Structures are given as C-alpha cells and as structure tokens.
Amino acid sequence: MPTLKKIRDTMKKQKINSGIMEQMDFEADCNNPHNITSLIDKMDQLLTKEQCLFIMEKQGCCKGGQRDKDCKAFALKHKDKPFSEKLALISSIQYMMSPYLNDDGTFTITFGGYQNGVHSGKTTCSCGSIKKLKQPFSVSPTYCGCCAGHFLYHYQNALGVKLKLKEINSSPLNTNGEKPCSFTFEVLG
Incomplete structure (x- = not known):
C-alpha cells in the first residue's frame, strides 16, 4: 500500500x-x-x-518473496525467447494473470473474480489499506497505480524489459466491485 x-x-x-x-x-x-x-x-x-x-507506479508494494524469486527464475529460463512468447508464458507464474498483447505493442493485465467482502460487486481490492475503509466508499483509480507498480516490478523482472504504466483501465474501487482491476503497460525497451 x-x-x-x-x-x-x-x-x-x-x-x-x-x-x-x-x-x-x-x-x-x-x-x-x-x-x-x-x-x-x-x-x-x-x-x-x-x-x-x-x-x-513507484509505490508498488510486495516486491520480494516467492513471486520475486519465481519471476527472476522465469527470466533466466526464458531469456532467449522473444517478448511475445515470454508474455504468453508468464501466466505459468502463480498470480501473474494472463496478459493480453495489444495491437499497439502494449499489454494489458486484468484480474477479477476475487471477493473478500470489501465490495458487494463481483470483484474486490486486495490492498490492506483499502480493507480498513467502511462501505460504501469510492476511491480514485489513481490509487490503483500502487498495485500496478507491484505488477510492473514483477513483469519487468520476468520479461527483462523496462515498462511504464500507461493506463488504469478499470478498478473495483470506484465501481463498488463491478469492474475488475485492469492495467495497461507500455514496453520502453
């Protein structure tokens, strides 16, 4: 957070x-x-x-631990593969979602369906700070850039490329859980 x-x-x-x-x-x-x-x-x-x-995107938390180890191991195992192939394989890492490669070379990750009672909709926020808020509430999607920063860090390590958060497409925080978390990243090199 x-x-x-x-x-x-x-x-x-x-x-x-x-x-x-x-x-x-x-x-x-x-x-x-x-x-x-x-x-x-x-x-x-x-x-x-x-x-x-x-x-x-610079705020991202949880940058260590098992996911960090798994992403770095993935990078070593797949270092000679082209970007698009690595992106297609990254869902083999637990909790890294299934990214979608967009026509413009960016990619989008979406995760939803997770429900812990923070919102009444289909999906919810897993951020520890958000869990402290009482219903009903609406939070700016900008807040979700922190979570995007978490994924940016791990995707950079796994894919071996520099990334930039391009867009927060949707968030459960301002839709009472009706829309999932969705981020688009731009590949910088």
Whole structure:
C-alpha cells in the first residue's frame, strides 16, 4: 500500500513544483486510509494524469518473496525467447494473470473474480489499506497505480524489459466491485 512519505519522496525526485506539494498533507497519520485517499484526490486535482501514474507506479508494494524469486527464475529460463512468447508464458507464474498483447505493442493485465467482502460487486481490492475503509466508499483509480507498480516490478523482472504504466483501465474501487482491476503497460525497451 502507498505511504504518504514515499509518495512525497517520489514527487521530490520528479521535481513536482513545491507550491503544489505544499497543498498536500504528507504528515497525516499514514495508518488511516482516508489520509492516503485524500492525498490521492489532491494529486488528481493538481497533477497531470501522467504525473499521477508515474508517481503511483513507484509505490508498488510486495516486491520480494516467492513471486520475486519465481519471476527472476522465469527470466533466466526464458531469456532467449522473444517478448511475445515470454508474455504468453508468464501466466505459468502463480498470480501473474494472463496478459493480453495489444495491437499497439502494449499489454494489458486484468484480474477479477476475487471477493473478500470489501465490495458487494463481483470483484474486490486486495490492498490492506483499502480493507480498513467502511462501505460504501469510492476511491480514485489513481490509487490503483500502487498495485500496478507491484505488477510492473514483477513483469519487468520476468520479461527483462523496462515498462511504464500507461493506463488504469478499470478498478473495483470506484465501481463498488463491478469492474475488475485492469492495467495497461507500455514496453520502453
């Protein structure tokens, strides 16, 4: 889950205007999910979509553990295969979804059907911070850039390419669970 401090540090590295940053509360209690969602709302108001996506993709959590090991092992095993073939095989790694290669060379991952009671719809958010919110609620899809950052990290390691979050296509956070999490990534090289 994103933290106020990490978001602030990423903004500083990106040289976000200090006048804009002064309008945001980075000192609030990070254990309260409302403080994070309020900051995300402020980002949506004051920053460009591209800035928001870039900042949030840097927040991704859970970058270690078994998935990290599995993705790095996958990269070694398939290093000589072309990108499209590796992308087609990546679903063999647990929880890496089945990516779809788009005509423009980007790829999209979608995951849904997971239900833990956070939303009443078909799918829900697995973020620990979101689970603390009481129903009903709606959170900006920009928040989901953090989760996209998690997948970006693991996909980069598995595929051996540099990626960029291009789009948050849909989210259960602002649809009461009716739409799944879906992200599109651009291959940079």
